[in-house]
Amino acid sequence: xxxxxxxxxxxxxxxxxxxxxxxxxxxxxxxxxxxxxxxxxxxxxxxxxxxxxxxxxxxxxxxxxxxxxxxxxxxxxxxxxxxxxxxxxxxxxxxxxxxxxxxxxxxxxxxxxxxxxxxxxxxxxxxxxxxxxxxxxxxxxxxxxxxxxxxxxxxxxxxxxxxxxxxxxxxxxxxxxxxxxxxxxxxxxxxxxxxxxxxxxxxxxxxxxxxxxxxxxxxxxxxxxxxxxxxxxxxxxxxxxxxxxxxxxxxxxxxxxxxxxxxxxxxxxxx
Amino acid sequence: xxxxxxxxxxxxxxxxxxxxxxxxxxxxxxxxxxxxxxxxxxxxxxxxxxxxxxxxxxxxxxxxxxxxxxxxxxxxxxxxxxxxxxxxxxxxxxxxxxxxxxxxxxxxxxxxxxxxxxxxxxxxxxxxxxxxxxxxxxxxxxxxxxxxxxxxxxxxxxxxxxxxxxxxxxxxxxxxxxxxxxxxxxxxxxxxxxxxxxxxxxxxxxxxxxxxxxxxxxxxxxxxxxxxxxxxxxxxxxxxxxxxxxxxxxxxxxxxxxxxxxxxxxxxxxx
Numbered sequence: 327x328x329x330x331x332x333x334x335x336x337x338x339x340x341x342x343x344x345x346x347x348x349x350x351x352x353x354x355x356x357x358x359x360x361x362x363x364x365x366x367x368x369x370x371x372x373x374x375x376x377x378x379x380x381x382x383x384x385x386x387x388x389x390x391x392x393x394x395x396x397x398x399x400x401x402x403x404x405x406x407x408x409x410x411x412x413x414x415x416x417x418x419x420x421x422x423x424x425x426x427x428x429x430x431x432x433x434x435x436x437x438x439x440x441x442x443x444x445x446x447x448x449x450x451x452x453x454x455x456x457x458x459x460x461x462x463x464x465x466x467x468x469x470x471x472x473x474x475x476x477x478x479x480x481x482x483x484x485x486x487x488x489x490x491x492x493x494x495x496x497x498x499x500x501x502x503x504x505x506x507x508x509x510x511x512x513x514x515x516x517x518x519x520x521x522x523x524x525x526x527x528x529x530x531x532x533x534x535x536x537x538x539x540x541x542x543x544x545x546x547x548x549x550x551x552x553x554x555x556x557x558x559x560x561x562x563x564x565x566x567x568x569x570x571x572x573x574x575x576x577x578x579x580x581x582x583x584x585x586x587x588x589x590x591x592x593x594x595x596x597x
Numbered sequence: 598x599x600x601x602x603x604x605x606x607x608x609x610x611x612x613x614x615x616x617x618x619x620x621x622x623x624x625x626x627x628x629x630x631x632x633x634x635x636x637x638x639x640x641x642x643x644x645x646x647x648x649x650x651x652x653x654x655x656x657x658x659x660x661x662x663x664x665x666x667x668x669x670x671x672x673x674x675x676x677x678x679x680x681x682x683x684x685x686x687x688x689x690x691x692x693x694x695x696x697x698x699x700x701x702x703x704x705x706x707x708x709x710x711x712x713x714x715x716x717x718x719x720x721x722x723x724x725x726x727x728x729x730x731x732x733x734x735x736x737x738x739x740x741x742x743x744x745x746x747x748x749x750x751x752x753x754x755x756x757x758x759x760x761x762x763x764x765x766x767x768x769x770x771x772x773x774x775x776x777x778x779x780x781x782x783x784x785x786x787x788x789x790x791x792x793x794x795x796x797x798x799x800x801x802x803x804x805x806x807x808x809x810x811x812x813x814x815x816x817x818x819x820x821x822x823x824x825x826x827x828x829x830x831x832x833x834x835x836x837x838x839x840x841x842x843x844x845x846x847x848x849x850x851x852x853x854x855x856x857x858x859x860x861x862x863x864x865x866x867x868x
Binding site: 401407449593 | 642643646648672673674675676677678679681682683685686689690692693696698699700701702704705706708709710712713716717720765766817820821824825827828829853856857859860863864
C-alpha cells in the first residue's frame with residue numbers, strides 16, 4: 327500500500343511533527359542528521375563541477391554548529407570569530423596537504439557548504455530551543471506554512487498556471503502557483519496567530535510577516551536549490567527520499583525561511 | 598634610482614612601518630584598502646577557473662568586517678550569526694537574479710573570499726586596535742618577524758638549499774630556507790621580548806610561540822597562496838606591486854600569521 331513516495335510521506339510527515347513536539351535533543355539530532363545528509367548532497371553536487379570538497383571538515387563543523395545552537399552557551403563574539411578562523415585555516419591546511427586538483431574550488435565549496443547547509447539549517451535547532459513553548463509553536467507553524475505553500479503552489483499552479491515566473495531556473499513554476507503558495511503560507515500564520523496557537527508573543531503583524539517569510543522567501547530558497555541543481559546538471563539533490571528527491575530538495579524552502587525567521591525574532595522582535 | 602621593485606620597497610617599507618606606528622583609523626584604512634585589492638585579486642583568480650564571484654558583496658562585506666574590527670562594538674553572538682546569515686542570503690539572492698553560469702562556484706567563491714581575505718586579514722585591524730601600546734608593539738614585531746623569515750629563507754635557501762620542502766606546490770623552496778626563515782622569525786620575537794620592546798604582557802614562552810606562528814604558519818600561508826596561484830594558472834596574484842607581485846602575494850604569510858596571533862592572544866593568553 328505504502329511504497330516509495332507514499333511511504334516517505336506516511337512515515338516522514340507524522341515523524342517530523344512528532345519530533346517537533348518532543349523537541350530537545352531528539353529534534354536537534356533530527357536536524358543534525360538532516361544537515362549531515364544535506365551536506366553530503368551539496369558536496370556531491372560540487373563534485374559534478376570538478377571540485378572535491380573536504381567532507382570531514384564539513385561534517386565536523388555541522389556537529390559543532392548544531393551543538394552550539396542546541397546548547398546556546400554564553401560565549402563572546404571573539405569566540406565565534408575564533409571558531410570561524412580555526413575552520414578556515416583547517417580547511418586551507420587540509421587542502422594544502424591533499425593531492426587534489428582544483429584547490430581553490432575545493433576550499434570554496436568546503437567553506438560555503440558549511441555556511442549554506444550547516445549554519446542556515448542550524449537555526450532550526452535554535453528556534454526550537456530558544457523557549458520551549460514559543461519554539462514548539464513557531465517551528466510547527468513554520469513547517470506547516472511551508473507545506474501549505476508547496477501544496478497550494480502545486481495544486482493551483484498545475485490547474486491554472488500559465489505565465490511562468492522564473493523559467494530560466496524553474497521551467498514549471500507559474501505566477502499563479504507562486505502567489506497561491508504565498509497566500510496559503512500567510513493564511514496558516516494568520517490563522518494560527520488569530521487562534522492563539524502561535525503563542526502570545528506574536529502580534530497579527532508578526533503573523534503576516536512570518537507568513538511572507540515562509541511563503542515568499544521559502545520559494546526563493548526553492549529557486550536557489552533549483553539553480554544549484556541546474557548548475558550541477560542533476561534533477562534531484564539526492565535519491566534518499568524516493569520520489570521526493572534528496573534531503574536538500576525537501577529542505578530547500580526551510581533553508582531560507584528558517585534563518586530569516588531567526589533574524590526576525592531576534593532582531594526585529596528583540597527577543 | 599628607485600624603479601619598479603625597488604620603488605615599492607623604498608615607499609612601501611617605511612610607509613607600512615609609519616602606519617603601524619600611527620595606528621588608529623589610518624592603519625585600519627590601510628588594511629581595508631589592502632583587503633579590497635586582495636579581494637579583487639582572489640576573485641580574479643576565481644575567474645580563471647570559470648567562476649564569476651559577486652564583487653560587490655565581497656567589497657561591502659570587507660568594509661563592514663573592517664569597521665567591526667576597528668570599532669569593536671559590544672555585540673551579541675546572535676548579531677554576528679545574524680550578519681553571516683544575511684550575507685549568505687544576499688549572496689544567494691544576487692546569484693539567483695544574475696544571469697551568470699556556474700552558480701554554485703560563484704556562490705562558493707564569493708563567500709569563501711570573504712572568509713579567506715576579509716576575515717583573516719581583518720584580524721590585523723583588531724590586533725592593532727585592541728590596546729594601543731600592545732597593539733603597536735605586537736603588530737610591528739609580527740610584521741618584522743615575517744619579513745625576517747622571508748629574507749632569511751631567501752638568502753639561506755638560495756645559497757645552501759638543496760632538498761626541496763614542498764615541490765608540488767612551491768618548486769623553489771628548500772628545507773634549509775624554510776628552517777632558516779623559522780629561526781629568523783623566532784629570533785625577532787625572542788629578541789624583542791627579551792629587550793622589553795614587545796611590552797610587559799608577553800613572557801619568553803609567548804615570544805617563542807608567536808615566533809613559531811609568524812615563521813612557521815606564515816610559511817604555510819605562503820604555500821597556500823602558491824597552491825591557489827598554481828590552481829588558477831597564474832604566477833602572481835596581481836601586478837600592482839611590480840616585482841613583488843600582487844597584494845595577496847605580499848600578505849600571504851600575514852594572512853595566516855595574523856589570525857593565529859589573534860587566536861593566541863585572545864584564547865591562550867586570555868586577553
